[in-house]
Amino acid sequence: MAKSPARAAIYTRISDDKEGKELGVARQEADCRELAKAEGLAITEVYTDNDISASRSSRKPRPEWTRMLDDAEAGKFDVILAYSTSRLTRRPREREDIIELAEDFGIGLMTHVSGRPDLTTADGQASFRFGGTVDTSEADRTAERARRKQLELAQAGRHNGPRPFGWDIVGTKADQRLVINQAEAAVLRELVKRVLAGEGLWKLVNDLNARGIPTSTGKQWQTQVLRRVLLRDRNHGMRSHKPLGKNGKPTGKVELYKGQWEPIIDRETHDRVLATLTDPSRRTNNRGTEAKYLLTSLARCGECDRFVVGTNEFTYEVKGTLKNDGTRGPSRTRTYPHAYQCPHAGCQKVQRRMADVDEHVERVVVGVLEREGVRLLGGDEFAAEQARERIEALEAKLALTADQFADDVITGEQLKRITERLRPQLAAERARLSSAQPEASLAEYTGPDVARAWEAADVETKKRLIRLLGMTITIKRVGAGNGRGYDPDSVSITWP
Numbered sequence: 001m002a003k004s005p006a007r008a009a010i011y012t013r014i015s016d017d018k019e020g021k022e023l024g025v026a027r028q029e030a031d032c033r034e035l036a037k038a039e040g041l042a043i044t045e046v047y048t049d050n051d052i053s054a055s056r057s058s059r060k061p062r063p064e065w066t067r068m069l070d071d072a073e074a075g076k077f078d079v080i081l082a083y084s085t086s087r088l089t090r091r092p093r094e095r096e097d098i099i100e101l102a103e104d105f106g107i108g109l110m111t112h113v114s115g116r117p118d119l120t121t122a123d124g125q126a127s128f129r130f131g132g133t134v135d136t137s138e139a140d141r142t143a144e145r146a147r148r149k150q151l152e153l154a155q156a157g158r159h160n161g162p163r164p165f166g167w168d169i170v171g172t173k174a175d176q177r178l179v180i181n182q183a184e185a186a187v188l189r190e191l192v193k194r195v196l197a198g199e200g201l202w203k204l205v206n207d208l209n210a211r212g213i214p215t216s217t218g219k220q221w222q223t224q225v226l227r228r229v230l231l232r233d234r235n236h237g238m239r240s241h242k243p244l245g246k247n248g249k250p251t252g253k254v255e256l257y258k259g260q261w262e263p264i265i266d267r268e269t270h271d272r273v274l275a276t277l278t279d280p281s282r283r284t285n286n287r288g289t290e291a292k293y294l295l296t297s298l299a300r301c302g303e304c305d306r307f308v309v310g311t312n313e314f315t316y317e318v319k320g321t322l323k324n325d326g327t328r329g330p331s332r333t334r335t336y337p338h339a340y341q342c343p344h345a346g347c348q349k350v351q352r353r354m355a356d357v358d359e360h361v362e363r364v365v366v367g368v369l370e371r372e373g374v375r376l377l378g379g380d381e382f383a384a385e386q387a388r389e390r391i392e393a394l395e396a397k398l399a400l401t402a403d404q405f406a407d408d409v410i411t412g413e414q415l416k417r418i419t420e421r422l423r424p425q426l427a428a429e430r431a432r433l434s435s436a437q438p439e440a441s442l443a444e445y446t447g448p449d450v451a452r453a454w455e456a457a458d459v460e461t462k463k464r465l466i467r468l469l470g471m472t473i474t475i476k477r478v479g480a481g482n483g484r485g486y487d488p489d490s491v492s493i494t495w496p
């Protein structure tokens with residue numbers, strides 16, 4: 001459970017049963033709001049389903065219930081408030097959903113009349129599965145037993161709960177252990193590296209989903225879920241324990257015990273991740289500081305016309321196929337090079353090797369800068385040319401005058417007069433030339449030395465130049481079997 005809960009959702013349900021008839025939705029909500037007030041919780045949303053005319057075994061969908069579960073997973077609140085556990089749901093399948101939320105996402109449950117079942121303990125789960133309301137003294141005894149059990153497990157460094165991303169669970173209940181899942185551990189190390197390199201969580205989430213790498217529960221990633229996974233003390237081999245107080249609420253303390261599993265990253269690295277993800281200067285936890293690729297947010301997907309993103313190089317271990325006798329064939333290693341991909345759900349149809357696209361685009365850009373840089377970067381080519389010609393003429397005149405003086409053709413007095421007349425003209429032409437050229441910081445990208453200047457420029461500058469050139473770069477979809485060699489026609493580059 002994360003800190004002490006701050007944001008709460010209210011769930012109310014109207015139905016044909018006795019409790020449902022006696023209790024209007026408004027009454028349920030009022031009681032929950034009172035509870036929230038007493039607990040200092042902020043209400044984020046109220047979800048209400050109408051269950052009238054559905055029998056208890058009915059599978060009629062409850063749209064608000066589903067929306068609430070989605071929002072819970074998206075990290076929109078920390079605790080669910082309901083009038084009673086039976087008002088929340090009587091369906092066994094849905095009670096399992098609530099238990100999963102508690103285990104996977106630390107979502108708490110509080111009710112007006114049935115107390116606050118601790119769904120992270122076996123005892124709490126059992127009474128929630130079978131119980132409606134439990135009398136208070138029994139609830140207290142259960143809570144106390146659960147607290148002791150939790151502490152024992154933590155001190156022994158035992159894992160408690162579903163399979164965490166990065167490990168597999170082996171063994172049976174009493175002596176179950178976590179062993180590293182090498183493929184997921186490799187992904188986790190990659191994610192850590194990328195976070196430390198300043199990449200945003202939203203981008204990592206897009207990347208994971210585009211690559212078809214699911215969470216430990218087989219779902220698509222979301223930034224809040226990824227954030228929690230990255231912040232787990234489990235990653236550096238520690239078992240964290242958040243003890244509950246006598247009132248059954250978290251005390252806010254976190255105790256660390258040595259876990260029974262191998263760490264995936266070391267303590268120092270974990271501390272850096274912690275510092276990075278909890279840095280208040282990251283405007284939102286999703287943004288990152290971005291180590292950028294040339295064409296991220298510049299090139300577009302040829303299918304949906306939205307921006308592509310660059311993905312990191314990535315080595316993935318593919319487990320051998322499972323045979324009938326339960327053994328596995330040899331595992332293989334696959335390396336995915338840096339690539340540009342369309343990350344947008346519903347499309348994701350375009351992907352191309354980054355090195356090929358960059359090489360192609362950079363070659364075109366340098367050529368365009370050489371030939372049309374002045375015009376495209378906002379200069380006035382005609383005015384610049386005229387100014388250049390006049391400057392040449394004036395400088396020639398000055399040189400000639402100096403020669404004539406040296407040859408005694410003109411006197412010192414004449415030289416001085418001519419020079420005094422020409423100097424201001426020269427200065428004016430120089431000013432005209434510089435205003436006809438693109439801003440000074442771009443001047444080196446318009447001359448004959450463009451290629452060298454481009455080579456030396458950083459990614460930020462290169463991106464800026466491509467934008468200033470008004471280029472449109474579109475990575476088109478290529479058919480299956482066409483993905484081997486790079487076809488320059490599969491990337492269109494246009495400019496005004």
Ligand SMILES: [Zn+2]
Pocket residue numbers: 301302303304305306342343344347348349350
């Ligand atoms: Zn697309």
